[in-house]
Amino acid sequence: MFESLKKKFSRTSDKLEEELKEEAQQENNLDPDEKPQKKRSFFSFGRKKEEPKEEETTEQLALESGEDDSGEEVEESSLLSEETTDSEEITKDEPKEEKKSFFSFGRNKKEEVEEESVEEADEDSEEESEDKKSFFSFGRKKSDDDDEESSGGFFSFIREKTISEKHVEDTLWELEMGLLEGDVAMEVASEVVESVKQNLVGKKIKRSNDITEYTFNALRDAVAEIIDIPGKNMTEMIEEKKAQGEPLVVMFVGINGTGKTTTIGKLANYYLKKGYTPVIAASDTFRAGAIEQVNYHADNVGVKLIKHQKGSDPAAVAYDAIEHARAQGKELVLIDTAGRMQTNTNLMDEMKKIKRVANPDLVIFVGDALTGNDATEQAVKFNDAIDVDGVILTKADADSKGGASLSIGYVIKKPILFLGMGQGYEDIMEYDAQWMLNQLFSEDEEEVSESE
Structure with a gap:
């Protein structure tokens, strides 16, 4: 990323x-x-020093002192040393010859010299390959490489x-x-x-x-x-509303193609796994196939869908979903709305009507991280029109630039709540500024996962 x-x-x-x-x-x-x-190393600044490991264990000390667990002296090593003393005295003055490999016989001296020069060249190239650290x-x-001196x-x-x-x-x-x-x-x-x-x-x-x-x-x-933009935590808000005997009502807005409906399916699955019971409102009655699409996701994750006929009043669908959640004691209502361009006045007015009727606790703008500045500009328009409370960025895992992730929350002064990190229902995570910082200032994913 x-x-x-x-x-x-x-x-x-x-x-x-x-x-x-x-x-x-x-x-x-x-x-x-x-x-x-x-x-x-770049990230060593501010990192706590690791505690030194114990150099010697009690067992090692006992062995070195020549005692076993019972406190008796170990004589085996001394006997071995006595046996080898005579042989060492006989051979210590004789030069040791390096044992030749089986296939070295038959080679001439020149070949051996050439092989040695190749080995030396390899060693030199290894030393030269220690470039300046990134x-x-x-x-x-x-690591062990860090212990070596580097002048690059x-x-x-x-x-x-x-x-x-x-x-x-x-x-x-x-x-x-x-x-x-x-x-x-x-x-x-x-x-x-x-x-x-x-x-x-x-x-x-x-x-x-x-x-x-x-x-x-x-x-x-x-x-x-x-x-790091401070804002509401959706899970905490669910608990607060649950204590009041009310469901948390969340309305999703954004343009077509950003993954809004899929994100609703992911969130339904996310909170279902946390022990809550969501219900989805199919309030996108404008786009052809929208009700079928959200119904597909609801069936896959196993949550109730409240829907009306295509072309019906989307605000009425949202209202019925909220009443259903209250009657059944469900903790979360997720309202899908028609994707619309921020320049479409009629559809924006319809979105405002849904907000008036449903009175959501959270209005979330869903943006595509890959669109960069476009996502930020869309968020500004929606925020001006309806006053969003937070942002969910989809396709963040495929974002090589990072412009939207860095900009969108700061520009509209609203927090990023979740990040879409893939195509599966499990591929969504609550936004964490520290995690994001580690992503931006770590060399690879392995280092990031270690810091979590």
Whole structure:
């Protein structure tokens, strides 16, 4: 997910490092005597240190001291050592010959020398292949490779440098253009760039690791502010309404093709698995085949569907579903509405009527993450017309750019509640800002799953 944004964030760190290194070279401010040091992994900043493992167990100590579990001395090893002493004395002065393999006989000396040179070349190529670590390698668990020294890309200054506005000007302009190309809304891109600028300018640096650390923290802090919009939790709201003896009424709005009806099926299944009993209202009486489509999903997940004839009053369908839930003690009503373009005045007015009659506790806009800025613009129009309470983004798992996920909540000041993560009924998850942050600042899915 969000590979495009990850690359842009990575490039920001690299670009700033290039700017400062170039200036330092002109000032003769690079330390030529600096010994190669380890390039700190990107996500190691702020990570808690792991507790050291016990070096020796009680059993190991007992063996080393020559005692068994009963406290008696172990003599077997000493006997073996006595037996081998004589043979060691006889052979210690004789040079040991390396045992030749079966197939080495018959080869000439030249072939053996050539083989040795190939092995040495392989070792050299392995050493040269240790490239400078990528921007998103930071935060990964420490591995054996991290213990080895790496000089690739590492440098330090003779005199400490201070990051100034001129250093970040080109870098941040490139970042802003990259965000806009990634379908990030203009105001969001500007906010991220301004926040990063404020966090970086004035920072004092001594080595390239400092640049990477400060850039990482600045970007992460800026994005964290953007994506964490406080709002209502749907599950908590169900419990609150249940305590009052009322169902939670949720109305879904959005244009055709965003996966709105499928999302309703996913949510019905999600809350059914949590022990609640949902009911679906087929209030899309306008589009041909809409009632059959929602009926298909209701049958698949095993929930009740309230429906009328095609062309009937959608508000009446919503009203009947709410009354059914009250009578049967069901906790959740999910109202499907006709997908409509935000520019269609008549259909928007009909949607407002459904809201007046049903009086929903939540109005949720369903948008397609792959449409980027279009999803954000649609959310703005629906929010202006009907005042939505939250957002569900579908197809988030296939979103390489991440523009909608980063922008939509911040622009309309409403939280993302769920993310569609696939085509199955199980493929939906409650939105978590920390999870999203990890997705944006981790190199691969494995690292993300470890951080959850």
